[in-house]
Amino acid sequence: AQKITQTQPGMFVQEKEAVTLDCTYDTSDPSYGLFWYKQPSSGEMIFLIYQGSYDQQNATEGRYSLNFQKARKSANLVISASQLGDSAMYFCAMRELQGGSEKLVFGKGTKLTVNP
Amino acid sequence: NAGVTQTPKFQVLKTGQSMTLQCAQDMNHEYMSWYRQDPGMGLRLIHYSVGAGITDQGEVPNGYNVSRSTTEDFPLRLLSAAPSQTSVYFCASSGDGTNYGYTFGSGTRLTVV
Numbered sequence: 326a327q328k329i330t331q332t333q334p335g336m337f338v339q340e341k342e343a344v345t346l347d348c349t350y351d352t353s354d355p356s357y358g359l360f361w362y363k364q365p366s367s368g369e370m371i372f373l374i375y376q377g378s379y380d381q382q383n384a385t386e387g388r389y390s391l392n393f394q395k396a397r398k399s400a401n402l403v404i405s406a407s408q409l410g411d412s413a414m415y416f417c418a419m420r421e422l423q424g425g426s427e428k429l430v431f432g433k434g435t436k437l438t439v440n441p
Numbered sequence: 442n443a444g445v446t447q448t449p450k451f452q453v454l455k456t457g458q459s460m461t462l463q464c465a466q467d468m469n470h471e472y473m474s475w476y477r478q479d480p481g482m483g484l485r486l487i488h489y490s491v492g493a494g495i496t497d498q499g500e501v502p503n504g505y506n507v508s509r510s511t512t513e514d515f516p517l518r519l520l521s522a523a524p525s526q527t528s529v530y531f532c533a534s535s536g537d538g539t540n541y542g543y544t545f546g547s548g549t550r551l552t553v554v
Contacts, residue, residue, distance in 0.1 A: 334481075360542055370531065372542030416483060426491050427472060428499065429533070429543055433483035 328352065329417050329432035336437050338407045345392070346402040346435045348417030358420040359400040360429070361391065365413040373415075376400060407439045443467050447532050447546035454522040454553045462517040462549050464532035470544070472535045473515040477501065477528040478548075484531060490515055522553045 330349045338344040350359065361373040376384045376391045384391040392401040404411055417432045448463045466473065474489035476499075486499030488507040496507050504526060506518040515534075519526060532546040 331483075362542070368529070368548055370533075370545035372544075375542060418484075426497065428486060428489060429474060429535075430486055430500070431476070431484040433481065 328421075328430045329419050331417055331432035331435050333435045334433075336435055338404075338437065338439055340409060340439055340441050341406055343403060343405045344407055344437065346404070346415050346417075346437065348400045348402065348432060350398050350400060350417075350419050352398075352419065352421055354421050354423055356422045358422075359391070359393070360418040360420065361389070361400075361402045362416045362418060362431075363411075363413045364416065364434075370416075374402065404437075409439050409441060412437060412439045445532055445534050445544050445546040447530075447549050449549060450547065451550050452552070454519070454551065456522060456524060456553060458522050460519050460522065462519075462530055462532075462551070464515045464517065464546060465513050466515075466534040466544070467513065468534065468536065468544065469512060470534035470536045471512065472543075473509070474499070474533050474543075475505070475507065475515070475517045476531045476533065477526075478531060479528050487517065487530075519551075524553045527551060527553045 357378045359376045363371040374384050374386045374389045374391050376393045383393050388405045390403045414434045416434045420429045445466045471492045475487040476484040478484050485501045487505050490496045490509040493512050530549045533543040535543040
């Protein structure tokens with residue numbers, strides 16, 4: 326079973342508008358972390374935002390916020406005031422911590438295109 | 442500059458050849474991992490390590506070997522390259538309990554012909 330599900334292969338948004346990228350996850354571990362990464366066409370992986378499973382508040386980093394709904398096991402990324410430079414692949418990832426070990430697993434990604 | 446260094450950046454192999462993808466980090470991170478990225482598949486975990494001398498298999502370990510003799514280095518070995526191993530390979534590392542994300546290398550684009 327897939328641990329991280331990103332149901333939107335592609336998304337389009339107008340410049341200056343907000344966009345939500347969906348991510349659901351599956352784990353039975355009470356301690357986990359959720360990450361979002363951006364991969365522009367140049368290929369590098371850029372860390373955007375992190376949410377821990379015990380964090381009470383939703384994480385925010387500048388124009389990025391994470392809408393964390395623990396009961397629904399969702400961790401959607403919200404980008405406010407989209408810019409042309411936001412066009413990229415976006416990956417949701419989950420870190421599982423089990424018995425002193427950890428794994429970071431990724432979803433298949435969402436390609437975001439920002440239109441002028 | 443501190444970070445994760447992957448070499449080579451590009452490689453072409455013939456089917457059946459072996460090679461080692463190098464990954465080194467200078468941040469004293471305990472956790473290191475290897476991923477492959479294929480179109481439409483996201484990043485899939487190949488092998489990972491939580492410290493020197495400790496490695497474990499990820500989602501797609503077949504055809505790859507790893508070892509972790511030092512904290513800094515985590516090489517990925519292709520034993521007998523196959524066209525199905527054509528991919529972009531990323532190495533990543535993180536410190537213990539980091540909330541600041543994993544640091545990724547710039548990737549190795551491997552083509553097996």
